[in-house]
Amino acid sequence: MVVVGAGPAGLSAAYRLVEQGVETLVLEQTNRVGGISRTETYEEYAFDIGGHRFFTKNEEVDRLWRDMLGDDFLSVPRMSRIYYRGRFFDYPLKPLNALANLGLTESVLIPLSYLRAQLWGHRREETFEQWVSNRFGERLYRTFFKTYTEKVWGIPCNEILATWAAQRIQGLSLSTAVTNALFGIQKAKSLIDAFDYPRRGPGMMWERFQRAIESSGGQLRLGSEVTRLCHDQGRILRVVSRENGKESEMPVHELISSMPVSTLIGRLDPKPPEEVLDAARRLSYRSFLIVVLILDKPEVFPDQWIYVHGPEVRVGRIQNFKNWSPTMVPDPVKTSLGMEYFCDEGDEIWEMPDEDLRELASSELASLGLAGADDVVDSYVVRQPKAYPVYNQGYEQSLQTIRDFLGTIDNLQTIGRNGMHRYNNMDHSMLTGMLAAENVMGSSHDLWQVNEEEAYLEEESLADSREAVIAPVLARMDKLAFATSVGSASGLLIFLATIWLVVKGGDVVGPNLRLLENYFFGYTVTVKGAFLALAYAFCWGFLFGWLFAYLRNLILAIYLYSAKKKAEMLSIRDFFESF
Numbered sequence: 001m002v003v004v005g006a007g008p009a010g011l012s013a014a015y016r017l018v019e020q021g022v023e024t025l026v027l028e029q030t031n032r033v034g035g036i037s038r039t040e041t042y043e044e045y046a047f048d049i050g051g052h053r054f055f056t057k058n059e060e061v062d063r064l065w066r067d068m069l070g071d072d073f074l075s076v077p078r079m080s081r082i083y084y085r086g087r088f089f090d091y092p093l094k095p096l097n098a099l100a101n102l103g104l105t106e107s108v109l110i111p112l113s114y115l116r117a118q119l120w121g122h123r124r125e126e127t128f129e130q131w132v133s134n135r136f137g138e139r140l141y142r143t144f145f146k147t148y149t150e151k152v153w154g155i156p157c158n159e160i161l162a163t164w165a166a167q168r169i170q171g172l173s174l175s176t177a178v179t180n181a182l183f184g185i186q187k188a189k190s191l192i193d194a195f196d197y198p199r200r201g202p203g204m205m206w207e208r209f210q211r212a213i214e215s216s217g218g219q220l221r222l223g224s225e226v227t228r229l230c231h232d233q234g235r236i237l238r239v240v241s242r243e244n245g246k247e248s249e250m251p252v253h254e255l256i257s258s259m260p261v262s263t264l265i266g267r268l269d270p271k272p273p274e275e276v277l278d279a280a281r282r283l284s285y286r287s288f289l290i291v292v293l294i295l296d297k298p299e300v301f302p303d304q305w306i307y308v309h310g311p312e313v314r315v316g317r318i319q320n321f322k323n324w325s326p327t328m329v330p331d332p333v334k335t336s337l338g339m340e341y342f343c344d345e346g347d348e349i350w351e352m353p354d355e356d357l358r359e360l361a362s363s364e365l366a367s368l369g370l371a372g373a374d375d376v377v378d379s380y381v382v383r384q385p386k387a388y389p390v391y392n393q394g395y396e397q398s399l400q401t402i403r404d405f406l407g408t409i410d411n412l413q414t415i416g417r418n419g420m421h422r423y424n425n426m427d428h429s430m431l432t433g434m435l436a437a438e439n440v441m442g443s444s445h446d447l448w449q450v451n452e453e454e455a456y457l458e459e460e461s462l463a464d465s466r467e468a469v470i471a472p473v474l475a476r477m478d479k480l481a482f483a484t485s486v487g488s489a490s491g492l493l494i495f496l497a498t499i500w501l502v503v504k505g506g507d508v509v510g511p512n513l514r515l516l517e518n519y520f521f522g523y524t525v526t527v528k529g530a531f532l533a534l535a536y537a538f539c540w541g542f543l544f545g546w547l548f549a550y551l552r553n554l555i556l557a558i559y560l561y562s563a564k565k566k567a568e569m570l571s572i573r574d575f576f577e578s579f
């Protein structure tokens, strides 16, 4: 059994396989485990590629993490803010803090622009810009969404599709918004307060996996790059890998691959049909570069990370690693900051020499007023290609073409983030690996069902059951039907009461009911009066019923609309988390 890649997905697959006694070999092209979730070190300063929070809703993954790390798995109270125009904004945004930081003029203009968007928003929502402006107003969009999103993706917001925005910022149905408003949004809350983190960075977790695999008889070959996958008649027969410049070949029974799926397609021998190669070429990625600055300063800021929204600098986010775990820094009087730049392989930032990157990062840090450029005593640069699979126009179609072709190879499964071109976090990457391993042992899991929206689905199914309970309460009332029923019931009631009193007879017939004469002109407690009362009571009942139903519908509609708006506002808080 061969697994390609020793990131979270590949290691989880291998771990599950060796647990079941399957002979397993992991081939990893770099010299350390963890993939994008590795811990890098420089002069005993440890840091990760972007700051990896461990958070999952999957109990099995959670248990595995805790078993692996025990006391070395820290619970970190979270602190992160947005830095914009020289001020820190609480993140998630808090209205009072945001308004205080924005100043009086903006505090007035933002609600006005929000109101304008509600009344005269963009008729068509084709782009990210239109989608966000319609929901939050043009000014809030420009302040909090535009620059950061453009830094991350490197394209103008008016070229990003609205469908992508709808996916990243939950567009909730009215009733889901109401159930969330009533029952709270649990996931967002728990992500905000605290997260788990290994004492020595995320790589510590993957080193424990490596140890566990090797101690159960599995093999990991680091520095071994898979260069060719020879296949015939719907089966991978051999894997060719390069180690220290030398190629070697080995037979394969089953193969699980976490290498980027576009790379995998290019390494198949013989080559797949041109349309599949073309689809692989169309998948694109965003890369990432981190300049670690070591400062001769014990404290710089208290956050684990800061989002930098200002367009005046190119840095997108700044990590402060000692605030993730104190042991990330060997000397407590020093601080290591990770200046994060989102880029494309081969672009100006990517190609910049390390010395120039240090200059750029130090001067940007100083221009933001967070530390002096002179405080920087050392630096280190790490470039991470293919950090983010890009969901661009047509990517789903390309991916489908690739999946259809790979589906014809029986003993090959692709897993993980780039292996499936899915925006998976560590937990979902792991799950795909674990399920692929189970498939090798006879199960038939559909790995494509596991994705980052899984948590959503869990939430939605919970919300669904709540909706089932409250849906009847939220249904619109049919005004005509309700008015007719109230009218008929009142008319009939008074008609019968009058007839009953007439039949009963007596000296004075129906002295109390006779009071109705004040409201029903011409009414008497007689048979004729009973028919008159029927008509009157029907009309009054109808009018009252119609008004009641109208007001009830109106109040409900206002409530539902405001609940939806509130839920949309709340969902901003998840937006920046996902990059």
Ligand SMILES: Cc1cc2nc3c(=O)[nH]c(=O)nc-3n(C[C@H](O)[C@H](O)[C@H](O)COP(=O)(O)OP(=O)(O)OC[C@H]3O[C@@H](n4cnc5c(N)ncnc54)[C@H](O)[C@@H]3O)c2cc1C
Residues within 6 Å of the ligand: 004, 005, 006, 007, 008, 009, 010, 027, 028, 029, 030, 033, 034, 035, 036, 037, 049, 050, 051, 052, 053, 054, 055, 224, 225, 226, 227, 258, 259, 260, 263, 288, 387, 388, 415, 416, 417, 418, 419, 424, 425, 426, 427, 429, 579
């Ligand atoms: C900036 C950033 C921040 C993130 N923050 C978080 C976070 O806070 N929480 C979270 O849960 N997730 C986070 N993630 C996502 C997380 O990093 C990924 O989900 C996870 O690393 C994916 O694991 P994987 O095994 O699928 O892929 P990878 O980590 O990419 O591992 C794939 C492995 O395959 C190897 N490989 C590739 N090609 C070959 C080949 N030809 N031969 C041999 N080996 C090969 C690679 O070297 C690599 O080691 C973040 C990602 C980024 C970019």
